[in-house]
Amino acid sequence: MTDSYLTLVNSGLSKNIAKKLGLPRPAILRRYHPGQPLVPGPVLLIGSSAGTEALATELLAWGLDVRRHAGPKDKLGAIIAVLDEVSDPEDLAEPMLAVGSSLRSLLPGGRVVTISRPASTADAPARAAARQGIEGALRSLAHELRGGATGNGILLDDAVDAQAPSALAALRFFLSGRSAYVDGQFVLVGSPQGELPADFDRPLAGQVAVVTGAARGIGAAIAKVLHRDGARVICVDVPAAGEQLVKVSNETGGTALQLDITGETAGQKILDHAHSRYGRLDIVVHNAGITRDKLLANMDEAKWNSVISVNLASQLRINEVLLASELFPQVPQVVSLASTSGIAGNRGQTNYAASKAGVIGMVAASAAAFAERGGTINAVAPGFIETEMTAKIPMATREIARRMLPSLQQGGLPLDVAETISFLVSDAAGGINGQTLRVCGQSLVGA
Amino acid sequence: MAASPDVSAASTDSAAGAGIRKAVVIGGNRIPFARANGAYTNASNQDMLTAALDGLVARFGLQDERIGEVAAGAVLKHSRDFNLTREAVLGSALSPETPVYDLQQACATGLETVMGLANKIKLGQIESGIAGGVDSASDAPIAVSEGLRAVLLELNRAKTLQQKLTAVAKLRPKDLAPNAPGTAEPRTGLSMGEHQALTTAAWNISREAQDELALASHKNLAAAYDRGFFDDLVTPYHGLTRDANLRADTSLEKLGKLGPVFGKSLGDKATMTAGNSTPLTDGASTVLIGSEDYARAHDLPMLADIVDSEAAAVDFVHGKEGLLMAPAYAVPRLLARNNLTFDDFDYFEIHEAFAGTVLCHLAAWESEEFCRNKLGLDKPLGAIDRSKLNVNGSSLAAGHPFAATGGRIVAALAKLLHEKAAAEGNRGRGLISVCAAGGQGVVAILEAR
Amino acid sequence: MSTREAIALPELPSLSKLYVSALSTAARTKLGALERSHALPHVQHTVTDVQVSLEHVTTFQHLLHGTVRDSLPSVFVHSVAFPVVMSVLTRPDFPLPLLGMVHLGNRVRHLRSIDFSEPLAVTAWAENLAGHHAGTCVDVRVDVQAAGENVWEGTSTYLAKGLYVPGLDKASRPERQDFVPPQPTAKWRLGPEAGREYAAVSGDFNPIHLSALSAKILGLKRSIAHGMYLAARVINSVEAVAAEPFAWDIEFAAPVFLPATVALRIEDHEADGRWDSADFTGWGERSHRKHFSGSVRAL
Known part of the structure; x- marks a missing residue:
């Protein structure tokens, strides 16, 4: 699914015309390729907490060019603001203004990342206000960024410090091209769990993953990215999609498992396949999903039920089997596909939004059970992604969805969703659990 | 040139002198069978065989793996397809270093590829093999005059x-004017259907009995699809997800309305219709087999042992025996060699070239006269429990792309035996019987794992 | 009976010349310029050192669905001898007119395998001029020798329809038997070109076989298949089981008008556990009229 407008306004003569007409000029995003530098230039590290110093050491160990103060002419690859010790709204001015004074120095594809702590009802009101305030500031500055630069935040639970494996993994994710279409988002690191990989280019080496709905679109991209990152992939899709499933499986060196995930025995069949063929199961991605759009006034039972059954009920049932099974010593790291429709709602998608919002509720409620058995469960909520499915949306609607709503002024690619999932299922993300991370280019819909 | 370090372990570890070992069915894959001039009209034998191979590779994760040997064939073959299987392997996801041979034994091609490779595995010559077959009646070769x-x-x-x-x-x-291929026997000029019509009449097989068998085939195949039996045996192709010939809603009434198409010269005794005969079909099938060591080393399932097989041929040219009756002779020889009777089998897979073919075999094995005079037995082989016959449907419903039928049967029977063994804890057996043009037949025994 | 006068022909005569000569004989007889004889000429024609070409055998067998071997198929030997037969039938003193003569049947004893490279001596003569309910018939005998011994002996019976030779009794018409077709064991589909194709390999260019038009001139509704074409195909069908020495015979009934689908039944018989003989019958698949029947027997 190509976005020809994106190509047009970024090339030659038409680029100049678009500029003069004041048309939106979406940037070509900086996407990840194995072996590329983590960031396109020096990193400005802002902050004065103990965590800041410790983090500086880590960043230097990664081989980054770390600056504690911005020079007037420096072009920056990223700005990291460590705000883990703010306790009063007044504490925000200095670091935020420091970030602001360097924003114009940010290179195309640059990154702004804040590291702070979540506001909680247990906090003193001033501390909660300061912590919550960071979220508003970060989301707003993300809207100001251009040239494919993004702004995201890491929230550290009070028991987690900035060098926790998942905090570092999240930081690497946000700095790298893997998070190209993630913008204006926060991810909560809830525990010091997790283990950093020996090779950051192959974080899933030796692991076995199941991807449902792998025959096409986002599912196929997930299978490919997990394979690229070192996993062996069991590609699952309905028997009718078998021909495409074969193609994806053979491209990723995986195995094809033709299966209707709504079947009673689907979970057990997946476990049996993983057990008999690989002897382990590390990752499950609940990607399979369908839409049956209708205004609620016109919705029939079949349309409602089929969407709930495939998008939500099947995941609940498979998760139960995963948690109950004694085949493997640990439960896998799971990611479910939610959607921004499940956050903001979407006209004509009551059934779909119910299923996707349901997924968000499900992962939050399942987190403890998965953590207890050594796993995690998170959700990823894609926004407008260029797929066969979205290609069917009428042109005008599609252009608004692509251009006007996200601050990156373009739709995302299936790859972008896959990159986020690969991050969340990695061992390094073991401290991230029960979360929903949006891959939406900071779309205006929702929050 | 120095020997490659990659030289097969099979030749050093387990070869000569190791004696006979087991060959097991690991699994199979086929594409849905299409009626001729249907969904696969423009697909060549090579296209279809490649698709079936790729599906097998995907199912078992064999990407870039060097298989011991691949054997497959087609009955209707273009001259450009002289190396059909090799070309298909080169186009597939298998390692291009996989050796290959083509085989042709008419409709028994598919079964014989399984047996030939199984024998190599049993002898320790290879560790793994893929057997297969493909045929296109749509993209058939047309010869110049x-x-x-x-x-x-x-x-x-x-x-x-x-x-x-x-x-x-x-x-x-x-x-x-070109010569299109026919299904006429070269020595008699009679088509297979005309031959079977004579045999059917000679055994007094009724129209009703044939229609009932056809109905059972459709019902059984449809039920097998509905319960997901084929989910790990069939991969869709060209938009087809089930066998196109399958008529789940057929009935004795509908079948009864069809007029006879073969043996019309028999007048009232003409009983063979388009409903109880297989149509011309396009399709391909593959079966992955291996030694026990291979299956274990690759964490692959072992569905069934490939026990033994027997081929037979009959003198049909002057009508001494029916063209498609060779399995009637092969089965008793195979049973005798393995000290088995019909009672020792849980399933019977008798290829339904025509309903009449199956029923003539059943009648022959029940006939004291036939068993004494033709087979030289003291008593009849006996009756086959119809509830054990073609329980997941056969060629009348699935269709019959000649060389692909053997692979369809072997993979499905192996899975069926394995399922029953897993559920009941026994090691059941299955008997396969495939008749072929030229008065030939190949039969085989599988035993559950 | 005194011995026949032996006439040695220098080489195999040209069949086309013999047909032309037959035509002129017919014309002259019709005009009264030539008086027809009432007795068979007391002669035998012989050609020695007949060499068969392997290419010719190959073409013949490919047309007739037979296997090409280095030994000669039985009906092929008939076609090798045919020009000598014709030279007898077209003699001016032969009592029956060649054109319009009907081929009733053959009896052959194939005594041993004949290698294609063996020089053959072919001798032909006519005997048994006899009355028939539809005219007059005659046997043409052929001996084929190799290395001084008889290897192939054949008798072809022809009928001159509507021609009655003085002094011969007219036989009574045998009772017609209803023909009920048995179960076929084979089927031949013969195209309109079957006559021309056999003419090309056998040299028998009788116009009744060549085309619908040429057959019509001679009073037939369409062209008909050569009797020897039918014989050659059926003997080829049995050859796999029959080994020399063997004998075969064929009797022709209704002609096979081309194109045609001929149904065939061949029934093998065993004696002492070995193949002994085969009976065969050919009939029109749709017309249910019998075209021929006969047998092959081990000697």
Whole structure:
């Protein structure tokens, strides 16, 4: 699914015309390729907490060019603001203004990342206000960024410090091209769990993953990215999609498992396949999903039920089997596909939004059970992604969805969703659990 | 040149002197079978075989793996397909270093590829094998007439213009009409259906019995699809997700309305219709087999042992025996060699070339006269429990792309036996019987794992 | 009976010349310029050192669905001898007119395998001029020798329809038997070109076989298949089981008008556990009229 407008306004003569007409000029995003530098230039590290110093050491160990103060002419690859010790709204001015004074120095594809702590009802009101305030500031500055630069935040639970494996993994994710279409988002690191990989280019080496709905679109991209990152992939899709499933499986060196995930025995069949063929199961991605759009006034039972059954009920049932099974010593790291429709709602998608919002509720409620058995469960909520499915949306609607709503002024690619999932299922993300991370280019819909 | 370090372990570890070991069915894959001139009209044998192989590779994660040997074939073959299987392997996700051979034994091609490779595995010559078969009645080769062929060959040999002109001058307008392949037996000029019609009449098989068998085939196949039995046996192709010939809603009434198409000269005794005969079909199938060591080393399932097989041929040319009756002779020989009777089997897979073929076999094995005079037995082989016969449907419902039928049966029977063994804890057996053109037949025994 | 006068022909006569000569004999007889004899000429024609070309055998067998071997198929030997037979039938003193003569049947004893490279001596003569309910019939005998011994002996019976030779009793018409087709064991589909194709390999260019038009001139509704074409195909069908020495015979009934689908039944018989003989019958698949029947027997 190509976005020809994106190509047009970024090339030659038409680029100049678009500029003069004041048309939106979406940037070509900086996407990840194995072996590329983590960031396109020096990193400005802002902050004065103990965590800041410790983090500086880590960043230097990664081989980054770390600056504690911005020079007037420096072009920056990223700005990291460590705000883990703010306790009063007044504490925000200095670091935020420091970030602001360097924003114009940010290179195309640059990154702004804040590291702070979540506001909680247990906090003193001033501390909660300061912590919550960071979220508003970060989301707003993300809207100001251009040239494919993004702004995201890491929230550290009070028991987690900035060098926790998942905090570092999240930081690497946000700095790298893997998070190209993630913008204006926060991810909560809830525990010091997790283990950093020996090779950051192959974080899933030796692991076995199941991807449902792998025959096409986002599912196929997930299978490919997990394979690229070192996993062996069991590609699952309905028997009718078998021909495409074969193609994806053979491209990723995986195995094809033709299966209707709504079947009673689907979970057990997946476990049996993983057990008999690989002897382990590390990752499950609940990607399979369908839409049956209708205004609620016109919705029939079949349309409602089929969407709930495939998008939500099947995941609940498979998760139960995963948690109950004694085949493997640990439960896998799971990611479910939610959607921004499940956050903001979407006209004509009551059934779909119910299923996707349901997924968000499900992962939050399942987190403890998965953590207890050594796993995690998170959700990823894609926004407008260029797929066969979205290609069917009428042109005008599609252009608004692509251009006007996200601050990156373009739709995302299936790859972008896959990159986020690969991050969340990695061992390094073991401290991230029960979360929903949006891959939406900071779309205006929702929050 | 120094020996490659990659030289097969099979030849050193387990070869000569190791004696006979087991060959097991690991699994299979086929594409849905299409009626001729249907969904696969423009797909060649190579296209379909490649698709079936790729599906097998995907199912078992064999990407870039060097298989011990691949054997497959087609009955209707273009001259360009002289190396059909090799070309398919080169186009597939398998390692291009996988050796291959083509085989042709008419409708028994598919079963014989399994047996040939199984024997190599049993002897320790190879560790793994993929057997297969493919046929296209839609994309069938059409030969030029004998006259045109003679002229073209002579033209090719001609050196001077004079010689070339002489060659071309021999061309007659009728030579330009092509020869389409038929299913007629070369020595009799009778089609397979006409032959079977004579056998069916000789055994007094009723129209109703044939229609009932056809109905059971459709019902059984449809039920197997509905319960997901084929989910790990069939991969969709060209938009087809089930066998196109399957008529889940057929009935004895519908089948009863069809007029006879074969043996019309028999008048009232003509009983063979388009409903109780297999249609011309396109499709491909593959079966992955291996040694026990291979399966274990690769964490692959072992569905069934490939126990033994037997081929037979009958003298049909002057009507001494029915064209498709060879399995009736092969089965008792196979049973005797393995000290087995019909009672020792849980499933019977008798290829339904025609409903009449199956019923003539059942009748023959129940006939004291046939078993004594033709098979030289003291008593009849006995009756086959119909509830054990073709329980997941057979060729009448699935269709019959000649060389692909053996692979369809072996993979499905192996899975069926394995399922029953897993559920009941026994090691059941299955008997396969496939008749073939030229008065031939191949039969085989599988035993559950 | 005194011995026949032996006439040695220098080489195999040309069949086309013999047909032309037959035509002129017919014309002259009709005009009264030539008086027809009432007795068979007391002669035998012989050609020695007949060499068969392997290419010719190959073409013949490919047309007739037979296997090409280095030994000669039985009906092929008939076609080798045919020009000598014709030279007898077209003698001016032969009592029956060649054109319009009907081929009733053959009896052959194939005594040993004949290698294609063996020089053959072919001797033909006519005997048994006899009355028939539809005219007059005659046997033409052929001996084929190799290395001084008889290797192939054949008798072809022809009928001159509507021609009655003085002094011969007219036989009574045998009772017609209803033909009920048995179960076929084979089927031949013969195209309109079957006659021309056999003419090309056998040299028998009788116009009744060549085309609908040429057959019509001679009073037939369409062209008909050569009797020897039918014989050659059926003997080829049995050859796999029959080994020399063997004998075969064929009797022709209704002609096969081309194109045609001929149904065939061949029934093998065993004696002492070995193949002994085969009976065969051919009939029109749709017309249900019998075209021929006969047998092959081990000697």
